[in-house]
Amino acid sequence: MSGTYLGMPSFPVAAREAVNNPTLRANLRHATHTIRAKRAVAVAELADWALLREAGKQIKDRTLRHLDTLLVELEEKVTAAGGVVHWAADAEEANRIVTELVVETGEREVVKVKSMATQEIGLNEALEAAGIAAYETDLAELIVQLGEDRPSHILVPAIHRNRGEIRDIFATTMGEWGRPAPDDLTDSPAALAEAARLHLREKFLRAKVGISGANFMVAETGTLVVLESEGNGRMCLTLPETLISVVGIEKVIPSWRDLEVFLQTLPRSSTAERMNPYTSTWTGTTDSDGPKAFHLVLLDNGRTATLADEVGRQALRCIRCSACLNVCPVYERAGGHAYGSVYPGPIGAILSPQLRGTQSDIDASLPYASSLCGACYEVCPVAIDIPEVLVHLREQVAEKGGKGHRLEKTAMKAAGWILNHPAALTAGERIASKTRALHPKTVPGASAWTDSRDLPALPEQPFRDWWKKNRT
Amino acid sequence: MNTRETILTRIREAVAQAPEVPEPARDYLPSHTPNDPQTLVNLLAENLTDYRAIVHHTYEDTLPDLLNQLLSAHGTQSVLVPPGLPEHWLQASNAQQIEDSSTHTPHDLDTVDSVVTGCALAIAETGTLVLDASPDQGRRRITLIPDHHICIVRAPDQIVASLPQAMPRLDPTRPLTWISGPSATSDIELDRVEGVHGPRTLEVILLSSRSGD
Numbered sequence: 203m204s205g206t207y208l209g210m211p212s213f214p215v216a217a218r219e220a221v222n223n224p225t226l227r228a229n230l231r232h233a234t235h236t237i238r239a240k241r242a243v244a245v246a247e248l249a250d251w252a253l254l255r256e257a258g259k260q261i262k263d264r265t266l267r268h269l270d271t272l273l274v275e276l277e278e279k280v281t282a283a284g285g286v287v288h289w290a291a292d293a294e295e296a297n298r299i300v301t302e303l304v305v306e307t308g309e310r311e312v313v314k315v316k317s318m319a320t321q322e323i324g325l326n327e328a329l330e331a332a333g334i335a336a337y338e339t340d341l342a343e344l345i346v347q348l349g350e351d352r353p354s355h356i357l358v359p360a361i362h363r364n365r366g367e368i369r370d371i372f373a374t375t376m377g378e379w380g381r382p383a384p385d386d387l388t389d390s391p392a393a394l395a396e397a398a399r400l401h402l403r404e405k406f407l408r409a410k411v412g413i414s415g416a417n418f419m420v421a422e423t424g425t426l427v428v429l430e431s432e433g434n435g436r437m438c439l440t441l442p443e444t445l446i447s448v449v450g451i452e453k454v455i456p457s458w459r460d461l462e463v464f465l466q467t468l469p470r471s472s473t474a475e476r477m478n479p480y481t482s483t484w485t486g487t488t489d490s491d492g493p494k495a496f497h498l499v500l501l502d503n504g505r506t507a508t509l510a511d512e513v514g515r516q517a518l519r520c521i522r523c524s525a526c527l528n529v530c531p532v533y534e535r536a537g538g539h540a541y542g543s544v545y546p547g548p549i550g551a552i553l554s555p556q557l558r559g560t561q562s563d564i565d566a567s568l569p570y571a572s573s574l575c576g577a578c579y580e581v582c583p584v585a586i587d588i589p590e591v592l593v594h595l596r597e598q599v600a601e602k603g604g605k606g607h608r609l610e611k612t613a614m615k616a617a618g619w620i621l622n623h624p625a626a627l628t629a630g631e632r633i634a635s636k637t638r639a640l641h642p643k644t645v646p647g648a649s650a651w652t653d654s655r656d657l658p659a660l661p662e663q664p665f666r667d668w669w670k671k672n673r674t
Numbered sequence: 675m676n677t678r679e680t681i682l683t684r685i686r687e688a689v690a691q692a693p694e695v696p697e698p699a700r701d702y703l704p705s706h707t708p709n710d711p712q713t714l715v716n717l718l719a720e721n722l723t724d725y726r727a728i729v730h731h732t733y734e735d736t737l738p739d740l741l742n743q744l745l746s747a748h749g750t751q752s753v754l755v756p757p758g759l760p761e762h763w764l765q766a767s768n769a770q771q772i773e774d775s776s777t778h779t780p781h782d783l784d785t786v787d788s789v790v791t792g793c794a795l796a797i798a799e800t801g802t803l804v805l806d807a808s809p810d811q812g813r814r815r816i817t818l819i820p821d822h823h824i825c826i827v828r829a830p831d832q833i834v835a836s837l838p839q840a841m842p843r844l845d846p847t848r849p850l851t852w853i854s855g856p857s858a859t860s861d862i863e864l865d866r867v868e869g870v871h872g873p874r875t876l877e878v879i880l881l882s883s884r885s886g887d
């Protein structure tokens with residue numbers, strides 16, 4: 203994965219810094235609590251939510267079982283529709299392919315729609331090394347890029363920044379990259395969005411090369427799908443002459459019809475909307491509408507290794523909705539940066555150590571970055587049993603002997619401190635855990651806890667009891 | 675072995691021992707709404723409005739006047755017109771009509787005030803308009819760059835209840851743009867702001883025939 207994260211301290215060390223930053227904690231708490239409350243309302247609108255979730259899980263499981271044939275089918279359809287398909291085993295190969303494609307166009311700058319896959323491989327840095335400027339165009343990514351910062355949330359990458367901080371970043375740095383912010387820039391979200399609109403528009407209108415990821419790739423038709431809100435995606439996907447999409451191999455789905463499931467579950471889980479403002483689908487190239495050249499780079503980078511793990515492979519079902527981040531008590535306190543990866547929160551805790559292996563301190567400590575409360579599993583629209591994978595990965599780390607054991611102890615110490623919950627939470631966890639089999643949808647008398655989040659399926663043993671027993 | 679073969683081989687080895695997975699059970703609902711035309715029209719209008727689109731109802735014979743009013747109210751001097759838009763729709767408007775053409779640069783389009791299009795269909799439950807680049811909708815970019823988009827939906831013919839009903843009516847080989855409300859962002863403290871890059875104003879005209887009168 204990206205060199206950006208090399209040398210990251212282990213999760214407990216990184217988390218300690220975040221826990222001591224009151225602004226960061228307040229920003230995160232406000233954002234995660236707002237969004238999880240809205241999500242619950244959006245999900246409750248659909249009487250068949252549980253069935254949609256099950257269908258999504260099954261579609262993805264079937265996809266993973268037949269990934270080879272689906273990718274070959276996808277390649278055929280994309281090629282027939284005028285696209286070119288490339289295969290990349292790792293970050294280095296993907297970066298080389300994309301850099302060469304950009305160099306061939308003769309261009310020295312590209313516009314990018316937010317893409318986790320390109321962040322994962324550190325594409326911007328690779329392009330920069332080749333003398334190519336890559337402009338992030340998602341508002342939050344722009345905030346991150348201008349602030350020389352790292353994203354801290356899948357959906358809202360600048361969730362750790364408040365409006366005052368954003369105003370200051372725009373006022374000081376926009377001019378270095380292009381059109382400066384207006385002199386009288388205020389910190390109202392409307393004014394900040396307007397400044398971003400003007401700053402980026404000049405880049406969109408002259409852009410010759412666009413780079414994207416994709417939410418889904420339909421094998422049956424060769425169609426790529428991007429969901430977004432702002433329109434920066436549409437700008438990047440339709441205005442440039444060349445479009446390069448870098449997509450993880452697990453993003454394929456078998457049929458066009460499968461989208462009827464994910465277009466219902468993804469927006470509601472992610473932004474708590476019935477539907478996101480814009481979705482674009484394209485199949486290869488179309489005469490005089492959109493890019494004349496389309497390249498699809500299929501990325502492995504640890505995915506086939508993840509696929510080989512019987513328990514862990516379910517992490518590849520993830521559709522990156524970020525719902526699990528917003529309900530996670532550890533994420534809320536530690537913040538996204540502590541996870542040392544583009545994939546923060548519960549999904550990051552199981553995906554990063556699988557994609558990268560557990561040799562580094564940060565990756566070996568990630569499976570411990572959880573209270574195993576189960577809230578992440580409960581909200582996941584493709585029913586990934588994150589606690590199950592965490593426990594499985596802990597076993598793997600522990601089996602590796604000394605280092606794992608030492609890390610486990612440090613992680614536990616820090617986690618105990620991070621999870622310095624109000625007493626109500628501790629009590630709630632313990633009582634509920636004992637009655638797991640009889641667990642109702644809501645816990646009478648525990649409203650201080652249940653009001654603030656969806657009620658998770660509970661672990662057999664409360665985390666704090668387990669921790670006390672194992673901390674020595 | 676080239677990379678393609680390497681990846682495919684790794685996949686085959688990874689899942690060789692995995693059990694077969696059956697076809698997904700699709701026992702979720704085909705729709706959440708009674709299939710009654712008036713209910714669908716109302717629900718679409720409600721959901722569009724909820725996501726800050728401005729909804730109007732009209733009939734074939736009053737459409738040109740309504741379009742003229744909306745364009746004037748917006749202060750529109752120039753309007754982009756897809757090649758297959760019925761000509762008489764804009765007959766009452768004085769705004770300069772600019773025909774969609776592949777020779778326009780993005781900068782050219784940036785000087786136009788409004789765009790008027792039809793749509794492929796609309797989904798009531800999600801408040802979504804789907805454009806498929808047919809002649810009455812034009813290239814994808816024309817509904818992106820101008821700040822004001824007026825989209826005309828034939829009600830109830832072009833309205834379906836749900837996503838499962840929409841999918842078989844759409845052609846995936848065409849480039850599709852699904853629009854639910856105007857462009858928006860919630861990236862700053864999760865406050866919703868309309869119009870970051872796409873049109874800040876989306877107006878939807880639900881066009882009915884008078885036959886029921």
Ligand code: SF4
Pocket residue numbers: 471519520521522523524525526527549578581582583584585586
């Ligand atoms: S693991 Fe599930 S809840 Fe978390 S981001 Fe992925 S799909 Fe969403």
